[in-house]
Amino acid sequence: MQTCVPPTSWTLLLATLGSAASLSLEPGCTARHLARYSLTFTGKWSQTAFPKQYPLFRPPAQWSTLLGATHSSDYSMWKKDEFVSNGLRDFAERGEAWPLMKEIEEAGEQLQSVHGVFSAPAVPAGTGQTSAQLEADPRHSLVSFVVRIVPSPDWFVGVDSLALCEGARWKDRVSVDLFPYDAGTDSGFTFSSPNFATIPQGTVTEITSSSPSHPANSFYYPRLKSLPPLATVSLVRLRHSPRTLLPLPTPDLTARGNEILDTLTAPETPLDCEVSLWSSWGLCRGRCGKLGAKSRTRYVRVQPANNGTPCPGLEEEVECTPDNCV
Template identity: 35%
Template sequence: MNLCVTMNKLIQLSTVLSFTLLTACGGSSSSNSTPETTTPTTTPPSSTAPADTVTYELTFTQEWTAANFTTNYPSGTHFSPLVGLTHNTEGGIFKRDEVASPGIVLMAETGGKSTLKNEISDIQNAGHSNYLIDESGISNGGKSVTFTFEASQDFPLLSVVSMIAPSPDWFVAINSLSLFNDNTWVENQTIELKVYDAGSDSGLRFSSGNLATNPAEPITLLSSERDDTDFAEGIHYQTGKHIGYIEIKLMQ
């Protein structure tokens, strides 16, 4: 065999073996790796801090009719001007089971608001309120009254009262209703109103004459005999009706 031919075959064989060894050992420069799997990240929803001060619309609607309150229903029914405030936990104007202040007594017996407004002024001067509610009531034959008021995170509680007239010393109220809960303003709420007895007059019926209670008794929800006004815990016993309701709506 020709020596040159033999050498050429040996060189070719060596080249093939070298290529095979490189391939088997992964020596190729090309890569086919799979990208790492990752958990997608999401941007949390943007959150806006609640407003420090907000405005609400309040509508008081009366349901005091002869059909709903059949026992000794009086003539000339109406509700006195609404008086109240937004306040903190130290700024309430009355507490159930405690004796009424002179301002609550005057409001409940006559509808007068001057003394109660003075008491609210004292509450404001003590730093427990910054907004006075002083609005119209519901006249005889009227159905509702609407107004706006302000509340703030420092003073998020609402209290408002109105005399039921005629009556000895009875009134409706919202008492320290919280409008700011869990860092969120209440958007809307309906409150069915119950009748309170101020404890300053012992009259038994809507049109009873003055009969001062001495000493004064604590404020309670009105309960009365079936043949007087037929109330139980502030609502009419026979019909189960509330004398009215208040709707509160956050203004946008």
């Protein structure tokens, strides 16, 4: 169950973290001013792009609330090949945001490594968009966030320490394709796997089309060299206006239109048919003194989709000598 965070709590936390900014600059960032960005998260988890075991109900495919922070290099929300914190474990497994928020708050108060937190509403389907605004300063020019994949054992997407500043310049636009990660705290292979704690706890690993290399893995597509993006994120720098914050001008509107179209168009991932093992041979049927026949069967475990390999024959028959002839 998702944890609902009261707006007043976000306001208090943002105020607390915002006051903790240090005067020193992030290495490599010499910008002089604050920068504000609009973040747009786009889910691309469609049944066409990811047909295997696609969750249609109880619950259907969806995305949790997005939770992120702008910070310095002294802080890490999560990192590949490292262990997740208790807060991120609770978020990745159950969508509970408060423990992770508390960790971010402590990093801002004690280490002065976090400038502010931000969140975006959940997306109630596998495809769709949600957005948020965030603020960075030269000391805290990195952004990290996580979004839980729902349903899943402990899988998520996100970015780790994405740099918004380059030298003395804030980047006008940053876009990143997002792929699934395993938090290393639950050993389930499928979207709907029951809770099964990983003991000892593992590190964060990227889920690919061939890893984990188990046919039951929901993202196992051995015909693909790599998975298509499960989601994308776009950050656009905002400029000040007397009444509001507006995006910076886009020099190439045609390119931007193509980018939007590409974001909303999902590739077709072929899904091959999967069948069970053969059953045992049945009894030999026929009249005594003549050849009879016996058969065995198998069943379809995964129906093919998107021009995947069709299913082979499900019944096989061979000649035999009838049983129990006198």
